[in-house]
Amino acid sequence: MKTSIPFVRGVRLRRDSVPRSAVYPFSLAAVQQVERLRLERGITFFAGENGTGKSTVLEAIAILLGFNPEGGSTDLRFETVARSSSSLHEHLELLTLDGSADDGFFVRTEGLFNLATEVDRQDEEMEEIAREAKRWSGVTMTGYRPLSNRYGGGRSLHQQSHGEAMLALLSNRLGGGGVYLLDEPETALSPLRQMALLSVMHRLARSGSQVIIATHSPILLAYPGARIYRFDEDGIDETEYEETDAYRVTRDFLDHRERSLRTLLAADEVGEDDR
Ligand SMILES: Nc1ncnc2c1ncn2[C@@H]1O[C@H](COP(=O)(O)OP(=O)(O)OP(=O)(O)O)[C@@H](O)[C@H]1O
Ligand SMILES: [Mg+2]
Structure with a gap:
């Protein structure tokens, strides 16, 4: 039996149920401002520095949609001992767009091994x-x-390299017309395979899918016409590709590699002399 999965318009924080003390995840500015997310079909990115709450918010949306929190779907569910998700989803209300999908998937890099084991x-x-x-x-x-x-794609995911398995999963399992949440899918992928992922994303977008991707990849973020939300210590804001740290820092490093390396490595040399 196929499950119907709603397209997501956003989330509302049930402030009356939020604990008064600022404990995780409510201590995160992004969680306090989570209602700023305006989601549509097509490609949406969550960008921003490590630890700003992208995975926390993405996982809460995944759980509200009924996906397996470790990665998976409404029908591919499994659980391992090692996982701990936040209780954020219990304090969020899902706001939906018109229409629904009959396909959906939550991809997270750290869950790939367990997912491969479950498939086998x-x-x-x-x-x-x-x-x-x-x-x-x-x-x-x-x-x-x-x-x-x-x-x-016909081979056990366990018999493929990390990056091969990730691209095989994304290319084969994400059929189109669905709701897809991807948490740093680039982690295992070479730059060339990240470019291949751009064409998977394009196929998904053209089939009317909703794809939400938390990423640090300046290659993925380049997808034209995508909405980019920057998560930071002040909360959540919409931003442009060229304004993202992923783009600016990578570009600055590549444009001024010698200078960047001199600056980065000089600190260490001072440290060594001092010892
Ligand atoms: N179970 C937990 N208990 C307490 N704090 C947590 C827990 N999980 C995450 N955190 C903290 O919450 C913050 C946000 O974590 P989250 O994983 O959402 O960040 P992120 O934006 O996805 O970062 P990254 O880019 O590194 O993946 C981090 O500072 C993290 O240490
Ligand atoms: Mg994360």
Whole structure:
């Protein structure tokens, strides 16, 4: 049975239910200003420095949509001991756009290994059922499409390198017309594969998908016409590509590599002399 997944217009913080003491996640300026997010179909980015709350907010939206918080979907759910998500989703109300999707997925790099294990486990379980059925009835089960086809392009995600598995997952599993949340999908990807991801994003955008991506990648952020939200210590603001740190810092480093390196490494040399 296909689940209907709403397109997201934004979230509202139920301020009356928020604890008075400023504990995580309510201590984050981005959480206090989370209502500033105006989400549409197409591509939206969450950009900004480490620790500003991008994953916290993205994960809360994923949970509100019914996705597996470790990455996955409404139908691919699994849980491992090591994860801890914030309670933010309990204090947020999801605001939706008209229409809904019948596909959706939450991709997070740190969940890729567990997701690959779950895909293999389900395929092995199905193979076992098929073997048993054949043994008892002599009938060969047909029509089952292994999940590794749908997720890994025909190969187990575990038999691919980190970056290969990530791009295979994004290219194969994200079918289009859905709601897709991606948390730093670039982490494992070479610059060339990040460019390949731009064309996956374009296919998704043209099929009417809603794609929300937390990223530090100046390559992904270059997607034309995307809305970019900058998360920082003051909260959340919409910004332009050229204003993002990812673009400015990378560009400045590459344009002035020698100078940047001299400055960065000089501090260490002083430290060594002083020892
Ligand atoms: N379970 C937790 N308990 C307490 N604090 C947490 C928890 N998870 C995250 N934090 C803190 O909340 C802040 C925001 O974390 P979050 O992971 O949302 O940042 P981020 O913007 O996604 O950063 P990055 O770019 O490094 O992925 C960080 O300072 C982090 O240390
Ligand atoms: Mg993060």
